[in-house]
Amino acid sequence: MNIIDELTWRGAIYQQTDEAGLKELTEKEKISLYCGIDPTGDSMHIGHLIPFMILKRFQNAGHKPIIVVGGATGTIGDPSGKKEERQLQSVEQIEKNVQRLRAQLERFFDFDGEAAATMANNYDWTKDVTILDFLRDYGKNFNVNTMLAKDIVASRLEVGISFTEFAYQILQAMDFNHLYEFHDCKLQIGGSDQWGNITAGLDLIRKKQGEDAKAFGLTIPLLTKADGTKFGKTEGGAIWLDPEKTTPYEFYQFWINTDDRDVVRYLKYFTFLTEEEISALEEQVKNEPHLRKAQKTLAAEMTKFVHSEEALEQAIRISEALFSGNIAALTADEIETGFKDVPTFQTTKEPHPLIDWLVEIGIEPSKRQAREDVTNGAIYINGERTQDLEKVLTEEDRIEDRYTLIRRGKKKYFLISYNG
Structure with missing residues (x-):
């Protein structure tokens, strides 16, 4: 199955700049593609994970992922989804966040072989750009009217937006142009809120590299829950990938508690199970929902992927001990993990x-x-x-x-x- 066909089956495509062209390209050759994250925090949460799962699928299909941790763009912050100006962090804090996020992301990708992943930091190609270089070489290629029409900017016009955040899309466009020119990167993927930034990058590539330059953009749907609440949020807050913020047991429990109405969609989005395996689990949900086999499979696959097999085994031990009441079978560390929120x-x-x-x-x-x-x-x-x-x-x-x-x-x- 072509990677685009697979993503379509999984319900993982929201927008494409050229659907037929991208499918033809991915059938003819193995491409380089990228996804980025800004280090505005020291850990990803599961919402951040969604586009990187898509990037991993491309790698499994033989394509070469480039993971960009935005040491430059992170000093500004993407205005997308924000109702007010972001509080800027120090360069030192941003660098600490970069290192933490890189360590998390490095666990998910293969860095050897024909489809070896590459880690990149956009600070490396922006730190020496002077203000005059920025205005002459890049700013000249952006029409203010077009920038104002982008959803991420238009949504902020009533309350106001600084020039700093207004210029964010130029910096992200610079990333795509740099990766296209020096890494032969043909595709950027991101969440649905990144459409404006992605298309800005494509416009810049055509202006800087020529009208014949072939590059593509793909976004992923906003993931929602059947009950209307925001995915990835609980009463205790976000579900973090950092085990110090969200323990593997809590992480496992989050997925175990997935609503029957959501579990098949999440299996398609987040796991690498085949269509046949997911179809079989879908039948289990219809016919034997009380067994929660789909939820247990989802929880196991995600806990292994984000943490480890050992962390999964511990999460299962704690869960079974709590269900059976056999607390004495747990170690002190497992007690501490499983009962961190009790008095x-x-x-x-x-x-x-x-x-x-x-x-x-x-x-x-x-x-x-x-x-x-x-x-x-x-x-x-x-x-x-x-x-x-x-x-x-x-x-x-x-x-x-x-x-x-x-x-x-x-x-x-x-x-x-x-x-x-």
Whole structure:
């Protein structure tokens, strides 16, 4: 299957500048193409991942991806989707962000072989451009009326836009022109909000390289959820690729909780499963939705891709332990990961009577209620029910001498952390 046909089947194409021309080109030769990201933060979230998944598909089909981390454009910030001016970051912070994003992106691509990926930083080809060079060699090629008509600019005209952000599309166009000229890059891909920037680059290529220059643009649809809420957002915020911001367990759980109405679309967008494999999972959703096999497959594929097989195994262990209540099977690190958001209480390693503890740390409102819940079997220590009113928490109740997990009822967890 041609890569364009595959992307069409996956529902991953929103706009193309020349659909027939790009399909013909990709059938005739292996091309270089690029996608960029600005280092305005120190981690990508899953929304950023979407165009890079498409870039990876091109690489799997034998094409050569160029990954641009915008050390130059990141100092300005794309006005797309913003209602007000972006707060500029220091050059030093931008450089730190560049290194963090490069490290994340390098995990997703192959840098050897015929379709070897290339990492690039647009700061390298813009840092020596003087203001006069910028105005004469590039600014002269841009019509202000055309720039004002771009969606990313037009949406900001009522509230105002600085010249800095207004000029962003020129910088991104410079990127495409540079990559076309020096890396034979024929295609830029991006989110649907990048259409104006991409077409600006194509215009510049024709003016700088000649009307016969063949380059293309492709955008990806805005991904939405069936319930109308924004994809990639939860009550806790964005789903980050950095495991320090979103643990692999939380990452896995995000995908596990995908709505039945969305899961097949996400399998097409995010996984490298074949059409036959996804069709089989689609039948599972229709006929046995309670098994959530499609969601489990999606969660497994994404956790492996972004993190690792080991991280996936840990996420599954934590999930199964929480479902079964077999908390004692988890390591202290897994306890810390799986229960990072539950109420946590610091204490010493001195023995504590359970009834006193339940009241002192706020699990129970009174000793009378504490005794009643213990007697009724509503209190669990590390997953094990206890009905002993004289129970004292000792070293034997600590997981790796670091944690004790108390559960009241079915879902209310409290974590005790020992500090010596």
